[in-house]
Amino acid sequence: MEIKFLGTGGAFDTDYLNSSALLKFRGIHLLIDCGFTVFPTLVQKSLVQKVDHIILTHLHNDHCGSLANLLLYKSIVEKAPKPVILYPSEQFKQQLCLFLEIQVKDPEKYADFVPLENFEGISCIDTYSKHSEGMQTYAYIFEEDEERIVYSGDLAKPEVLFDRLQRMPEKRTSVFHDITFNPENTGHTYYKKLLPYLNGLDMFGYHCDPTQSPQDNPVRLVFFQQEMMA
Numbered sequence: 056m057e058i059k060f061l062g063t064g065g066a067f068d069t070d071y072l073n074s075s076a077l078l079k080f081r082g083i084h085l086l087i088d089c090g091f092t093v094f095p096t097l098v099q100k101s102l103v104q105k106v107d108h109i110i111l112t113h114l115h116n117d118h119c120g121s122l123a124n125l126l127l128y129k130s131i132v133e134k135a136p137k138p139v140i141l142y143p144s145e146q147f148k149q150q151l152c153l154f155l156e157i158q159v160k161d162p163e164k165y166a167d168f169v170p171l172e173n174f175e176g177i178s179c180i181d182t183y184s185k186h187s188e189g190m191q192t193y194a195y196i197f198e199e200d201e202e203r204i205v206y207s208g209d210l211a212k213p214e215v216l217f218d219r220l221q222r223m224p225e226k227r228t229s230v231f232h233d234i235t236f237n238p239e240n241t242g243h244t245y246y247k248k249l250l251p252y253l254n255g256l257d258m259f260g261y262h263c264d265p266t267q268s269p270q271d272n273p274v275r276l277v278f279f280q281q282e283m284m285a
Contacts, residue, residue, distance in 0.1 A: 056080050056199050058231070059285040061096045063261040063278045065233075065243075066117035071278060072096055073117045074233070074262040076206070077285060081176050081199055083108045085141075087206055091120030094128070100285055103128060109166070110141045110177070112208025113192035114154055123158035126165035143171045143179040143193050150191070180219050185212040186242050198226070207232040209262065213244045217252045227257075234260030234274060236267045246272050259283070 057079040062072025073090025085108040086093075097103045103125070111119055129135045142148040148168055155162040162168075171177055180194040186209040194216050197204040203226040207216055210233060220228065230252075235243040243262065250273070252258070258274055265278040277283050 056197060056202055056204055058204060058229075058283065060261065060277050060283055061093055061100075061102075061285050062090070063276070063284075064264065065262045066090075066115065068264045071264065073120075075118075076231070077102060077105065078197060078204070080197055085110060086125075087195070088112055088118040088208075089120070089122040089125055090117040092117075094121035094124040096285075097125065098128075102285060104133060104135065106138055107136075108139045108141060110171075110195065111151065112194070112206070113186065113190060114150060115187070115190075115209070118209070119151070119154065123155055126155075126159060126162075130165050137165060137167050140166045140168050141171045141174055141177065142168055143181075144191075147191055147193075180216055182208065182210050182212075182215060185210055185215060196220075196223075201226055203228040205230040205232075207244075209233050209243060211242050211244055213248055213252070220256075229257040229259070231259050231261055231277065232274075233262035234276075235263060236269055236272070246274055249274055 059077050061075040063074055064071030072092040075088040075090055075093045078085045084105040086106045087110055152162050159165055171179060176198050178196045182192045182194055186192045192208050194207045233243045234246050236246055238245050259277045260274045261277040265276045
């Protein structure tokens with residue numbers, strides 16, 4: 056597996072672009088999240104044509120805001136086959152289609168929707184209300200051979216993710232977890248809450264302004280790992 060980030064910022068960290076990644080995985084190129092800066096970034100980096108599968112952690116604008124642009128571009132400009140959107144639940148699919156219908160009228164004209172359970176190697180963690188009260192969010196686990204990549208999405212309460220990992224068979228695991236350096240930011244995980252989970256895992260923080268990282272933060276930030284940036 057190979058993961059390349061298109062941005063590592065949050066909704067308001069526009070200098071660092073919306074957090075999103077392109078994962079080369081089991082013969083596909085899977086776009087994880089498609090916030091409002093993602094489509095322009097894909098165009099700028101000549102990566103639009105690589106996207107053939109898409110998965111979303113949740114429906115906040117910095118995670119899905121340019122999805123319609125991407126779908127229309129692939130159909131009208133590239134005249135490419137419809138990308139596959141993997142969805143973790145029927146309710147989430149319905150919410151996503153309602154969001155897209157405002158912009159493209161008929162979402163299934165521009166994408167094939169496939170239940171996540173039909174795709175081998177990806178599992179989801181239901182993180183409902185653990186980012187924003189009453190909102191459906193998901194974390195994802197990707198596995199190929201002896202490697203595992205974990206992507207938190209937006210998650211203020213990391214216990215649910217790490218409890219799941221502790222019950223899984225041992226594998227070489229890289230965790231990409233949203234992080235905040237402001238203890239008053241209750242929608243994301245304060246960096247000190249991640250410290251108990253550092254042993255035995257390669258952990259990287261994203262969805263932040265990297266210039267705000269305090270000197271005592273031991274979590275490596277994706278932004279400073281140039282090999283992880285697209």
